[in-house]
Amino acid sequence: RASRELKGQPAVRAQIESTIGDSYMGIGEYVLAQQHFAAAEQAARSANLGVVEESRIMLRTAEAMANQGRIAEALAQGQRALGLLAAYPADDRDRLYAQSHVGSLECEANKSEDCRKHCSAALEGERRVLGKNDPETLATLGCLAYADTNLARFDEARPLYQSLIHGYRSSYGEDNSHTLNAINGLAIVDLEQKRFADAE
Numbered sequence: 001r002a003s004r005e006l007k008g009q010p011a012v013r014a015q016i017e018s019t020i021g022d023s024y025m026g027i028g029e030y031v032l033a034q035q036h037f038a039a040a041e042q043a044a045r046s047a048n049l050g051v052v053e054e055s056r057i058m059l060r061t062a063e064a065m066a067n068q069g070r071i072a073e074a075l076a077q078g079q080r081a082l083g084l085l086a087a088y089p090a091d092d093r094d095r096l097y098a099q100s101h102v103g104s105l106e107c108e109a110n111k112s113e114d115c116r117k118h119c120s121a122a123l124e125g126e127r128r129v130l131g132k133n134d135p136e137t138l139a140t141l142g143c144l145a146y147a148d149t150n151l152a153r154f155d156e157a158r159p160l161y162q163s164l165i166h167g168y169r170s171s172y173g174e175d176n177s178h179t180l181n182a183i184n185g186l187a188i189v190d191l192e193q194k195r196f197a198d199a200e
Contacts (some may be wrong), residue, residue: 003039011048014040018057025064032063051084052094059101060085071109078102093136096125100140107147116147138167138178145185154189161186 002020006013017040024033041057058081076113103118114115119140126137145160161182168179188192190199 006043011049012052014043014047014049014057017043018060019065021060025060025067028067030064030067034061034068037061037064040042055081055084055094055098059098062101062105066105066108071105075102075105075109075111090121091125091129093129094131096122096140096147096189097136100126100136100143102145103140104143107143107150110150112147112150116144116151119144119147132163133167133171135171138164138171140183141167142185145182149185149192152192154193158186158191161189 002013002016006016006073013195017036021033021036021040024030024036026131029121037057037060041054044054044057058077062074062077062081065071065077078098078101082095082102085092085095099118100122103115103122105114106112106118123137123140126134126140130137141160141164145157145164148154148157148160164182165179165186168182174176187199190196
């Protein structure tokens with residue numbers, strides 16, 4: 001109904017289409033999610049909601065593409081979203097958010113050096129601006145740890161995973177999926193370094 005009833009209210013439609021897209025993402029319907037994010041992006045542009053809102057929607061579209069295995073398209077979309085914020089200060093929260101997400105997409109595209117560069121720069125800014133246990137900071141920390149693992153920089157990945165585990169335990173608890181995924185990442189580093197007892 002949003003497309004029929006909200007033609008004259010693009011700002012409202014952008015919000016609703018984004019919510020619908022998020023709902024489809026939550027149940028794994030990534031093609032449908034992408035369609036609704038595209039409608040949200042168009043509505044946001046029509047309503048002149050600004051480049052921050054447009055960039056955030058574009059990053060959600062990129063995530064939907066990545067979940068369909070369309071990594072190259074997703075990365076290009078993410079880079080366009082980051083480009084919209086190029087004039088923003090390096091420590092701007094929204095620019096840091098986009099930079100981190102582009103880094104994550106670069107890791108998925110097996111561009112680990114580029115991923116490491118973007119996530120490292122974003123992490124430094126997020127720690128200053130948001131604090132070390134903010135969810136966005138922790139997500140970027142995980143991205144950097146993953147990049148270092150892919151690059152066989154295990155001695156650098158280890159303390160990152162240890163910090164990530166501590167941050168997720170403090171924020172979400174021992175049995176949360178974020179905590180468990182971080183523990184799994186550290187176990188992989190242990191395996192690569194033949195620390196089999198620690199890995200087990």
